[in-house]
Amino acid sequence: MATQLSQQLQGFLNQWQTRQRRTAGLQAALFVRLDALRRTHHSWGDYDLITVLLGALHLVIENDRLSGGRPRHALLDDVTSLCAWQQPQDPPTTHREIAEAVMDLLVNERERQTRMTDRYVRPDENAHAHYVVQSFAFVTTAADDESSEPVLRATPEAINVFQNLVDFDPFDRLSAERYRSERMLKRRDYDEVLDSIDRRTLSVHGLSAQLTTLLRRITYNVRDIDYASDVMPRLTDIITLVGEQVEAEEKFADAVAEHLHLHAPDYTRLQRLSSNLRDLIVALLKLQHTGAEVRTAYEAEQDRQLFTPRRLTINPQGQLFAPLLDMPAQHAADLLEPLMARLLGPRAPRVLSLPRLQDVMTPAVRRPTEQYRDPFDIGSLRIKTDDLDPAVLAAVHDILDNITAPTRLSALLQELQHSGALDTLSAPTARFVPWALAVTVTSAYGGLHSEDDDLPSATDAFITGRLTVVRPGTPLPAGAISGDELVLIPRPNEADNLALHLPGQKGTPWTERMPDA
Numbered sequence: 001m002a003t004q005l006s007q008q009l010q011g012f013l014n015q016w017q018t019r020q021r022r023t024a025g026l027q028a029a030l031f032v033r034l035d036a037l038r039r040t041h042h043s044w045g046d047y048d049l050i051t052v053l054l055g056a057l058h059l060v061i062e063n064d065r066l067s068g069g070r071p072r073h074a075l076l077d078d079v080t081s082l083c084a085w086q087q088p089q090d091p092p093t094t095h096r097e098i099a100e101a102v103m104d105l106l107v108n109e110r111e112r113q114t115r116m117t118d119r120y121v122r123p124d125e126n127a128h129a130h131y132v133v134q135s136f137a138f139v140t141t142a143a144d145d146e147s148s149e150p151v152l153r154a155t156p157e158a159i160n161v162f163q164n165l166v167d168f169d170p171f172d173r174l175s176a177e178r179y180r181s182e183r184m185l186k187r188r189d190y191d192e193v194l195d196s197i198d199r200r201t202l203s204v205h206g207l208s209a210q211l212t213t214l215l216r217r218i219t220y221n222v223r224d225i226d227y228a229s230d231v232m233p234r235l236t237d238i239i240t241l242v243g244e245q246v247e248a249e250e251k252f253a254d255a256v257a258e259h260l261h262l263h264a265p266d267y268t269r270l271q272r273l274s275s276n277l278r279d280l281i282v283a284l285l286k287l288q289h290t291g292a293e294v295r296t297a298y299e300a301e302q303d304r305q306l307f308t309p310r311r312l313t314i315n316p317q318g319q320l321f322a323p324l325l326d327m328p329a330q331h332a333a334d335l336l337e338p339l340m341a342r343l344l345g346p347r348a349p350r351v352l353s354l355p356r357l358q359d360v361m362t363p364a365v366r367r368p369t370e371q372y373r374d375p376f377d378i379g380s381l382r383i384k385t386d387d388l389d390p391a392v393l394a395a396v397h398d399i400l401d402n403i404t405a406p407t408r409l410s411a412l413l414q415e416l417q418h419s420g421a422l423d424t425l426s427a428p429t430a431r432f433v434p435w436a437l438a439v440t441v442t443s444a445y446g447g448l449h450s451e452d453d454d455l456p457s458a459t460d461a462f463i464t465g466r467l468t469v470v471r472p473g474t475p476l477p478a479g480a481i482s483g484d485e486l487v488l489i490p491r492p493n494e495a496d497n498l499a500l501h502l503p504g505q506k507g508t509p510w511t512e513r514m515p516d517a
Contacts, residue, residue: 025118026136026161033105044098047086055082056102057162060139061154065180065192069142069151076103106139107152113141177203178248185255190269197276204245204283207238211290215297222301231298235291242288246281253277353443354436391425392432396440400488403467409441409486410476438481445469445486466491 034049056079063070079099084092107113115135122132138158141150156176163179181196214234218225225231256277260270314320324332399412399421413434416422422430444467467488474485 021120021122022118022134023161025120025134026138026157029116029118029136030105030138030161034102037101037105041101043094047083047098049098049102051086052079052082052098052102053105054162055079056099056106057138057154057158060106060152061159061162064152064154065184069144069153071144071149071151072103072141073149075152076100079103103139107141108137178252181252182255185252185259188259188266190266190273193273194269194276197273197280201276201280201283204280204287207241208283208287208290210234211238211287211294215290215294218294218297218301222298222305225298227298231294235294238287238291242284242291246284246288249277249281249284253281354439357439389429389432391429392436395421395425395433396436399437400440400467403488404490406487406489409438409488412437412441412488413476413479413481434481438483441469441486441488442483445471 030053031050034053038044038049056075059075059078060069063075076096076099079102080092080095083095083098084090087095104110108116115137117133117135119131119133121129123129136157137155138161139152139154142153144151159176159179177196177200181193184190184192184196211234214225214231253274256270256273260267260274324336327335399416416434416437422433425433468491470487470489471484472487476483476485
């Protein structure tokens with residue numbers, strides 16, 4: 001049966017556990033590994049390894065503050081001397097091994113200098129126990145412009161744990177920088193204090209930039225922001241940080257004011273320190289004001305954006321065109337055809353008439369003039385261009401003249417294959433007759449005239465106004481000629497005996513006598 005925490009105990013854990021437990025976890029990471037090192041090397045039992053560890057950490061922190069870090073081998077010499085001071089009777093190789101083992105522990109060499117982890121339990125909103133994993137590092141390696149070897153730098157966690165600052169967040173870089181400033185102020189190292197204040201101010205501006213980015217995201221599209229996970233944790237951290245930092249910076253400003261008097265030897269630099277501290281406090285207060293604006297902006301943008309059409313927030317290339325390119329052609333056609341039909345609307349088919357097609361495909365006659373000679377002119381044609389065989393046109397005329405009832409184009413083409421109408425023609429000529437017939441009928445349906453005024457239209461030239469061509473909306477059967485099915489209907493006149501009449505007249509309408517496909 002699960003046990004629930006009492007409200008008093010839960011409030012007590014919420015007050016101290018987050019920082020005290022995290023700080024204890026960082027300290028335990030050092031001392032547990034140090035105890036394992038002691039158990040592995042029983043001959044090192046006479047050494048105070050904790051002092052060696054804290055001495056090495058102190059060297060890294062001080063050298064980081066004073067000179068920006070030192071190489072590993074230079075620090076090893078000092079740690080080795082500390083071991084030799086404890087047990088001078090042991091050989092120097094033992095002292096060196098202890099120093100290297102302690103430095104490996106600080107940089108976590110056993111795990112290839114990755115960040116260490118610690119897992120601890122804390123109550124959630126419903127007072128249920130859940131585990132939290134924190135990662136940290138104490139000493140890291142960094143490149144140095146003045147040395148070919150990497151130098152060792154101390155992290156804010158190492159500084160805060162070493163100084164026992166359990167009242168502050170051990171991961172808070174600003175508190176570490178401020179502690180450095182207090183120590184350097186006591187040493188009257190004002191230039192280092194100025195640099196530390198500038199770094200803290202830069203960190204505050206970085207947090208302010210993050211909030212500004214969050215405000216911009218909210219203004220652009222409030223639906224993309226999860227208030228519970230994106231806004232509330234960040235605002236809680238910033239409000240807590242600002243509340244601590246403003247109070248601490250004001251105390252530090254009071255400490256600077258104690259050194260600031262007219263007869264101070266570094267009066268100018270102290271004035272600059274005081275001015276920079278005021279700017280830092282103003283930046284912190286501005287950060288707090290920006291944090292308060294986030295909630296107001298979120299509520300205002302919800303009211304403004306949720307009742308207005310949502311703007312396009314997709315990436316057309318990645319989310320629209322790329323999936324279409326990866327889609328099979330038939331699926332893409334089925335998807336886009338209804339949309340294109342609505343956007344483009346109905347369009348008349350553009351079909352070239354047979355005379356126009358012949359005119360386009362026939363090369364123009366070259367007529368070079370004497371006044372101007374084109375340097376790229378290759379002269380007149382030596383071979384006469386083959387025109388369409390008159391026998392093909394005659395065969396098409398005969399087929400169309402014999403139509404006395406509504407007839408499908410597919411029926412005409414099928415009849416050509418089985419009848420002997422083409423037996424009198426040569427094989428090359430007979431091969432062009434179905435094509436010429438299909439083009440002629442299609443030209444009559446398209447109703448397109450030749451651009452040359454001297455040439456008659458396709459309907460007048462080949463069908464002589466006797467036939468009307470309609471499209472039933474079905475495709476031609478599979479064969480040598482492909483496309484839409486067409487129906488040839490004789491036009492009624494006084495000489496025809498066809499029963500093409502209006503409703504109410506005697507006879508059978510042509511639509512009821514149309515042959516099946």
